Amino acid sequence: MPVRRVVTGRSQEPRRRYAEELRRLRTTRGLSLRALADAVGWDPSHFRKLESGETPGGPEVAEALDQFYGTPGLLLAMWEMAIGDLTQFIQKYRRYMKLEAEAVSLWHYSASAPPGLLQTAGYAREALATGWIKESELDQQVKARMSRREVLEGDNPPLFRVILSEAVLRTALRDIAAWQEQLEYLVEASERPNITLQVLPFSAGPHGLMNTAVMFLRLTDGRAVAYYENDLRGELVEEYGSVEDLQRRYDAMRDLALPPAESRKFILRMLEVLPCEPST
Template sequence: MPQRLVITGRSQEPRGRFTEELRRLRSERGLSLRELAKEVGWDASLLSKMESGRTLGGPEVVQALDQFHGTPGLLVTLWEVAVADPKQFKEQYRRYMLLESEAVSLWHYGVSRPPGLLQTDAYAREALAAGGLKGKELEQQVEARIGRRELLEGADAPTFRSILSEAVLRTPLPNRGEWREQLEHLLDMSERPNITLQVLPLSTAFHGLASTAMMFLRLLDSRTVAHAENDVRGELIEDASRVERFQRTYDAVRDTALSPAESRKFVLRMLEEVTCEPST
């Protein structure tokens, strides 16, 4: 097959082309992000994330931008191609990733692993490799997971609470140095003002999330959606009544977890144990 001819010199990657077009159209009008936000009725921070590629946004905001710029269907088409790009995320997670990037607050419970947002590069690679990925696909997914961590950075970063089962901290990486780095990373992240980390001891009585990892996302429109995941499948839950039931279960787990201060001490003890272990 002959190599595709590049005519415009613009990005040939769907997500990159979409963000380039957003920036070009705004620049041609000489508008700041705040001015554009006022014109289209969407939050400036969301538009900023879309232009930087941190999120693709949703069809509603893209349609509003198409209408404002007088480009009927152009941005929606580019958005659809970017969302469908197989190099991004697997289909079952694609909608969830879009919602996660737009969330104003997140609540997590981890059964066996820290959330991707709190994983080091080494941990992400080990976890994805354990799931069967390898070669180029593995590297692409590691890069994608690492990129998601930007969600928790910046002045407009959402608040994030992560409750980790003690089992997470009792299941180390094969490489002791990499495991130490992961524990140190958890401690560092827990010091950020927008992040709260708690540990649920193994001695806790049986509860409704004993075999299910959860993530709750509160969105700009005040809706809350949830993502539940066990050993065999993941599910995005948008039905309000089901989300409410899971939230009540999550609240009960949070109430029995160690306080943030006690949790930090717990992770510190785990780190000390790893540091003091004799080399083999």
């Protein structure tokens, strides 16, 4: 049997492939993003997000581009596959949210940002805005993120252990007052009986979860599941061996983290060195 040849080096992931095809069609025509926007009628920044994979856009854009490029139905079909891939992600995330609400304990590692369960409204607003969420949807998204904090409240909240990379505490918001509020909230949260907060300092060196934020959920039936994510996507892990591998990485990293009392002092020192806001 002849060896199968690779006929293209392009991505096999539907959303990324869609973005690549949009970029290929535009550059083949020798068009800039501005020229394409002028011809089709959308803002150039929207096409930039489509071609970078930040958003798949809507079907009306795919149809308009099909007509413009003379590819009837091709881009719309690719968009449908890209959305199908995104839908699978949304379904997994919804399942994770359901499991999170039922968990008896949660263990989290934050690589670059405070976990959603410990974010203030000011932090959530600035962080979500960097994802190019429409202004009309921003308030709703912030409200939804704030509602997640209810998981850690009530008469019988789950135990929550969180390890923050020092990078989380060094990446300040542009709004100094909002950043101060976030740091103060972390200190307050660390004093609750159901929350254990630790800081992993840069001096700890490399570890097994350097670029991965991960949450472990211990469920009522004794099972553990994990959810890891980056800026573009997340993955729910339920297979025992894979969860155990992530757990071993977490345990090894936890041994390098500062104890809770020292971690609280670390955050308080960060508060002490915050720049004063200019007087008005």
